[in-house]
Amino acid sequence: xxxxxxxxxxxxxxxxxxxxxxxxxxxxxxxxxxxxxxxxxxxxxxxxxxxxxxxxxxxxxxxxxxxxxxxxxxxxxxxxxxxxxxxxxxxxxxxxxxxxxxxxxxxxxxxxxxxxxxxxxxxxxxxxxxxxxxxxxxxxxxxxxxxxxxxxxxxxxxxxxxxxxxxxxxxxxxxxxxxxxxxxxxxxxxxxxxxxxxxxxxxxxxxxxxxxxxxxxxxxxxxxxxxxxxxxxxxxxxxxxxxxxxxxxxxxxxxxxxxxxxxxxxxxxxxxxxxxxxxxxxxxxxxxxxxxxxxxxxxxxxxxxxxxxxxxxxxxxxxxxxxxxxxxx
Numbered sequence: 432x433x434x435x436x437x438x439x440x441x442x443x444x445x446x447x448x449x450x451x452x453x454x455x456x457x458x459x460x461x462x463x464x465x466x467x468x469x470x471x472x473x474x475x476x477x478x479x480x481x482x483x484x485x486x487x488x489x490x491x492x493x494x495x496x497x498x499x500x501x502x503x504x505x506x507x508x509x510x511x512x513x514x515x516x517x518x519x520x521x522x523x524x525x526x527x528x529x530x531x532x533x534x535x536x537x538x539x540x541x542x543x544x545x546x547x548x549x550x551x552x553x554x555x556x557x558x559x560x561x562x563x564x565x566x567x568x569x570x571x572x573x574x575x576x577x578x579x580x581x582x583x584x585x586x587x588x589x590x591x592x593x594x595x596x597x598x599x600x601x602x603x604x605x606x607x608x609x610x611x612x613x614x615x616x617x618x619x620x621x622x623x624x625x626x627x628x629x630x631x632x633x634x635x636x637x638x639x640x641x642x643x644x645x646x647x648x649x650x651x652x653x654x655x656x657x658x659x660x661x662x663x664x665x666x667x668x669x670x671x672x673x674x675x676x677x678x679x680x681x682x683x684x685x686x687x688x689x690x691x692x693x694x695x696x697x698x699x700x701x702x703x704x705x706x707x708x709x710x711x712x713x714x715x716x717x718x719x720x721x722x723x724x725x726x727x728x729x730x731x732x733x734x735x736x737x738x739x740x741x742x743x744x745x746x747x748x749x750x751x752x753x754x755x756x757x758x759x760x
Contacts, residue, residue, distance in 0.1 A: 465522055467492065469525060469537065470485040493528075538575060550576075557699035573598055583601065584599070588722060618689060627690045629656045631656070631695070642741055692714065692715045693717070696746055703722050
């Protein structure tokens, strides 16, 4: 039933867009820059991380293209009009952030207009496991790079720059999103004498939510906060798990900053922006040592990095140490 409901939700998405409004955005960007960074619009949490990362790296150059989940809603003809408009306004480069399948068309349109096409890969290869569609996309990206259709690649995860350069012979550069915290956040701590622990990764396998919630369950008087459904009734009674709906960026930062500690100990992470945002808000955040983020941490913050993320007792003891709590029995 859950699967059917997700499909119904997917099919019910809006397919309307205002072409003139999109054209005005393209013209505004091309009036000041020779590159246009195209990023898909998110549908709920789908594509939200990539959109936020893209906007943080290219705040004035990013063009958010309407879509429903990963499905094209802008017509083929209107895609051509948008790319042609950018070219006619002296645009030189198209940078594709993320890669839904309809980006193939944008690459072909751009190549015909002699625009350079570049690509940002936000993920990691671990995400391709048993995912033939994503494997096919990556294979085609490599083919496009080798054939000259893609002139440059950017990656977020440490090490992929060297790998992609070796595989494609196309220059690959590692980039990471900056941390930007809104100044008008309403940050409030809970005053119920409980230990509030945030586990704000999504429910994909690599985010390791169940181990982290299990670790939080070992902390006396803890309340665990998650996004989405409560999958953890076998670990904790209902009153010890608070679920949150998908939030906008300001709302998310406010709840992130209201925790006593956050956990972001994933099995495989491309970057881990949540870790840096939590620390910037003054909240400890335990994180796994698998993304290279340790090199961006201050010396006093490196104590929050764990080499073992699949042992709930290791994580729980680190929570105790970080918050100066009584040792676990």
